[in-house]
Amino acid sequence: MRHHAHHFASAEAEFEASKQGMWVFLVTEVLMFGGLLVGYGIFRNLYPEAFHEAHKHLAVSLGAINTVFLISSSVTMALAVTYTQMGKRVAASCSLIGTLTLAFSFLCVKYVEYSHKFHDGLLPAGYFTNTELKLPEAPLFFSLYFMTTGLHMLHVLIGMGLLIWILRRTWSGELSSGYCTPTELVGFYWHFVDLVWIFLFPLLYLVG
Amino acid sequence: MSNYLAAKGLRSWLTTLDHKRIGLMYLFSIFVFFLLGGIFALILRLHLFGWGKDLLSADMYNQFFTFHGAIMIFLVIIPGIPGALGNFILPIMLGAKDVAFPRLNLASYYIFMVGAIFAASALFLRGADGGWTFYTPYSIRTNTTVLLVLTGALIAGFSSILTALNFIISIHKLRAPGMTWDRLPLFLWALYATSIIQILATPVLAITLVLLIAERVLQIGIFDPKLGGDPILFQHFFWFYSHPAVYIMILPAMGVISEVIPVFSRKPIFGYKAIAYSSFGIALIAFIVWGHHMVVSGQSELANFLFSLLTMFVAVPTGIKVFSWVGTMYRGSIHLYAPMLYALGFLELFTIGGLTGIFLATLAIDVHMTDTYFVVAHFHYVMVGGTIMGLLAGVHYWFPKMTGRLYSERDAAISFWSILIGFNVTFFPQFILGAQGMPRRYWHYLPEYTMLNRVSTVGSWFIGFGFLYLMIYMWKAVRYGKASGSNPWSALTLEWQTSSPPPTENFEIDPVVTDWPYAYAPDNVHMAVNK
Amino acid sequence: MGIIKQAFMLPLQGTAVAGRWDSLFLFMLWLAAIMFVLVVGSMLAFVWKYRHKASDRTTYITGSHVLEAIWIIVPTVMLLGIFVWGYSVYRGMTQAPRDAVEIRVLGKQWVWSFQYDNGRTSIGEIYVPVHRPTKLIMTSEDVLHSFFIPNFRVKQDVVPGMYSSVWFKPTVIGTHQVFCAEYCGTSHSGMLAKIHVLSEADWEDWNEGKSPKAFGDSLVEQGRKLHETKGCVTCHTADGTAKLGPSHKGLFGSKVELEDGTFVIADENYIRGKIENPRGSTKRGFTQMMPTFQGLVTETEMNALIAYVKSLAH
Secondary structure (H helix, E strand, O other), X not given: OOOOOOOOOOHHHHHXXXXXXXXXHHHHHHHXXXXXXXXXXXXXXXXXXXXXXHHOOOOHHHHHHHHHHHHHHHHHHHHHHHHHHHOOHHHHHHHHHHHHHHHHHHHXXXXXXXXXXXXXXXXXXXXXXOOOOOOOOHHHHHHHHHXXXXXXXXXXXXXXXXXXXXXXXXXXXXXXXXXXXXXXXXXXXXXXXXXXXXXXXXXXXXXX | OOEOOOOOXXXXXXXXXXXXXXXXXXXXXXXXXXXXXXXXXXXXXXXXXXXXXXXXXXXXXHHHHHHHHHHXXXXXXXXXXXXXXXXXXXXXXXXXXXXXXXXXXXXXXXXXHHHHHXXXXXXXXXXXXXXXOOOOOHHHHOOOOHHHHHHHHHHHHHHHHHHXXXXXXXXXXXXXXXXOHHHOOHHHHHHHXXXXXXXXXXXXXXXXXXXXXXXXXXXXXXXXXXXXXXXXXHHHHHXXXXXXXXHHHHHHHHHHHHHHHHHHXXXXXXXXXXXXXXXXXXXXXXXXXXXXXXXXXXXXXXXXXXXXXXXXXXXXXXXXXXXXXXXXXXXXXXXXXXXXXXXXXXXXXXXXXXXXXXXXXXXXXXXXXXXXXXXXXXXXXXXXXXHHHHHHHHHHHHHHHHHXXXXXXXXXXXXXXXXXXXXXXXXXXXXXXXXXXXXXXXXXOOHHHXXXXXXXXXXXXXXXXXXXXHHHHHHHHHHHOEEOOOOOOOOOOHHHHOOOOOEOOOOOOOOOXXXXXXXXXXXXXXXXXXX | OHHHHHHHOOOOOOEHHHHHHHHHHHHHHHHHHHHHHHHHHHHHHHHXXXXXXXXXXXXXXXXXXXXXXXXXXXXXXXXXXXXXXXXXXXXXXXXXOOOOEEEEEEEEOOEEEEEOOOOOEEEOEEEEEOOOOEEEEEEEOOOOEEEEEHHHOEEEEEOEOOOEEEEEOEOOOEEEEEEEOOOOOOOHHHOOEEEEEEOHHHHHHHHHOOOHHHHOOOHHHHHHHHHHHOOHHHOEOOOOOEOOOOOOOOOOOOEEEEOOOOEEEOOHHHHHHHHHOOOOOOEOOOOOOOOOOOOXXXXXXXXXXXXXXXXXXX
C-alpha cells in the first residue's frame, strides 16, 4: 500500500490531483510569459526597423548552443522520470545530474552573453549607452530582451533548485517506483521552461 | 471527538494545515486590513467635510486615498470571501477532509501576509501615491515608495493564484460520493468560476507589475513615453487583469447570497442552472471588456464601440442572478435573521451598483462620468454594497458553524441598519456630485459641491459606527454567545450536517450525497434556532 | 422628468451635445428607477407577504424557463437600444468638423496652457468662439492629465508623447469650468482652467486684436521660421518639388504610402512621429536619412511646425 494524504481516497487520486494542479499552475505561467510576449509583439510591430537592427546584436550561435543544451536537458529529464518510475536509483540520479549540468552550462553561456551586452552598453532603455545603434527605439528591444530572458533565467534557477531537491530524495531512495510524484511534476515544469526558450530563441534571435 | 479549535497556543495556529484554521487566520487578517483601510476612508471623508481648515495636506490626502484603495482592493476585497469563507467552507461543503493541497494553502496565507507587509511598510517610509491603478508615467516618476506597494500587490497576487489552484483541484477531485456537478452548491460554483478567472487573469497582473517595477528600477522604458514606450499600453495590461478582478471580487459574494436566500426563504433556489452557468457567462465576458475603463484614454473609436457593446452583455447574466434571487423569495417563508438582512441589503445596493454600471457602459455617458464621483459611487455600491455585504452575510451565516455560538440578532440588526443607511447616505450623493462634474481624487473641490460632500461625510460616520458595533457584539458572541447547535438554520448543505464547530477532519462519518442541496420541502419552514 | 432632473442638478448645457447627453441620461435614469422599483419593490413585497408564519407551507418551485427567457431577452433588447443611443451621441462628440477652430493645449503639472493660430498663448484661461466648432489638439509635458469641461459634457485624456483631441461647439457665452480629471500629483485638484466662450465680435477682437502685430508672429509664421532655423527646408520644400525628402506641400491630411506598401494618413501624430522617430515610416520612393529631432523641438515649437505643415495642405 503506497502512502497518501488522509484527505484523498487513494494514492492514485492524490497523484491525479497533483498532476492537475501542476497543469493549472503551468497555465498561469503561460499567461505570464504570454503577457510579456504580447508586449514584445506590440513594440516589434510599432518599431520594426529598430527591432530588426537591434536583433542583429544578439549572438545567434550562443543562443543556438543554449537551445541545444536545453533540449538535451529535456531528454535527460525525461530519462530521469522513467528511471525513477522503474526504480533505478543510480540511473535516475545520473540523469538528474546530467540535467543539472546542462542547465548549468546554459547559465554559463547566458553569463557570457550578458557580459557582452553589458560591455557594449546594450542595456535596458534608461541605461543604454551603445553608440553604434542610433535608432531611438532600439533600447526598447534590449529592455524586452532582458525582461524575457531574465524571467526565463529565473525559472531555470528555480528549476535547478527543484532538481537538487529531488536529486537528494532520489539518491536517498525516497523517490522511487512506489512514489515519484515530485519527479514527474518537476519534469513537467522543466519541459515547460524548455518550451519557453523554444519560443524565445526564434522570436528574439532569429526573426528579423 | 474534539473540535478543530481544541488545540491551544499560537504555535498550533501558525503551523496548522487545517483549512478551517487557515480560513479563520485569513478572516482575522482581512478584518485588520479592513479596519486600516476603513480608518483611511473615514479620515478622507472627514477631510472632505471641508470646514475651511484642511485636515490633510494635499500630499497626505493623495497618499491616503492610494492606501485606502490599494488596501481595500488587494488585501480585503479580492482575498476576502475566497480566503476566509472559501477556505473554511469549501472543503466541508464538498464533504472533504481538507483542500487538495493543505501545505500549499498555508503557504498561500503566508505569501499573502508577506505581500501585505511589503505594502504596509510603505506607510512607514515615503508612502505611496497615484491611486491603486498606478497609471504610468506618473507611477514611474513619483518619488514616493510606490515600489513597495507594487511589490506587495505582486506577492499577494501569487497567493491568490495558489488559492485558486487549490480550489479548482479540490472541486475536481474531492467531492463527496454522490455530489455530481448538478448537486454542487452555488457557493462552490461561484468559487469555481472565480478561481478560473484568478488563474487566467492574475498572471497578467503579475507580469504588468513586474514590468512596472522594472520600469522604476531598471528604466526599461516600455511604459515611459520619454524612452519610446507607451503609457496607454500599461492601462491595457492593467485592466486586462483588473477588470476580471472586479468579478473575482463580486462572484464569491453572489455565491454567498445564493446560499443564504433559499435557506432563509425555506425554498429551493430559483433557476439553479441559470445561476450556476451565468457565473461562467460573467467570467467569459470579463476578459473582453477591459477597454471600457479607457474610453477617454485615447484608444480608437472602434475599440470604444466594441468594448461598450460587449460591456452591455455583462448586465444579462448579472440580471439573471438578481431576478432569480428575488424569484426564490416568492411564496417562501422568509426568516429575517442577520444573514438574510445582509442578503437583502446586498440586493438593494447591488441593484443600484449594477444599474449605474449600465450608465458607465454607455459611451456618451461615460465620457462625462468617467473619473468623476459617479464612478466612485458606482464601484463602492458594487464593491462594498456587493462584496462586503456578501462577506457580512456569509460571516453571519457561518458564524455558528465557525464558533458553535450565536450572536445577538438584535445587535446584528442595529449594526446592519446603521451600515445600510450610512452607506446610502454616504454614496448616493456621490452619484449626483459626479453628474455635476466633480472629479475624483480631488483634495480641494469647488464650493458648489460642499453640501453634498458634507452629507456624504455624515453618512460615513454611520458606517463607522455600524462596524464598531459589529466588532463589539461579535467579540461578545465569541466569548459568551449561546450554543448554536450543529445546524441552527436547518440548512441542507453538507457543512451543516456535521457538528458546530466541526471536528478537525470535518466529519465523523464520511458523507454521501443523495439529493441536491436546495430541496426544501413545502413543510420544512421552521429553523432549529427558533426552538 | 423634472424632479429627477432637479435632484441630479446636471450642469448647464453649454453645447448642443450637452442637450442630447442630458436627454439620454434622463431617459436612462427613469429606466433605472423603474428597474430598481421592480427588483427592490418586489423583494420588499415578498419579504412582507411571505414573512415566516408558524402555519406556512412554501411552494416547491425550482425555476421557470419562460421567465428566464423573458429576463434574458427583454434586458438584452433594452441594452442594445441604450448602446445604440449612447454610441450615436458619442459619435457627435468625436467627429470634429473640418472647419473647426484649432487650439493647441499643453498640460503640465499643474497648469494648462493654450496656443492659438494667431500666435497668442494663454495660461489657465482659454478663449473660444461661440457657435463655432473648436477642436483642441492636446499633449502633455510630463504625466497623464485629462481635459474635462462638465458644461460641455466632454472629456479627453492628455497623454505625453502623442496628440489627442476633443471638440465642441459652445452655445452659451460666458465662462465655464475646466478640470483635470486624471490624477497627476500633488496639485491635481488645483489644475483648473476657465474656458471663456466669446461672442462673435469679442472673438474677432480677441483673435485679430486691435493691432495683430502686438501678438508677434502667427503660429503658422512661427512654424515657417522654425522650418528654416531647424533646417527642415534643406530637404523638405514648401512648393511641391521633392528634394531629399518629400515636399511638405499638400502633405497634411493626405494618404502617404510607406515603403512596405501600407498607407497612413498624415495627421498631427504622424508628423510628430516623423520629427521624433523618423525611422520606420518612410514614404515610398525616398531613402530614410532624416535624423531624429527628439529633445530638440519643444512642445510649443512642435505645435508651430505642425501648424505650418498643415497650412501647406491646400
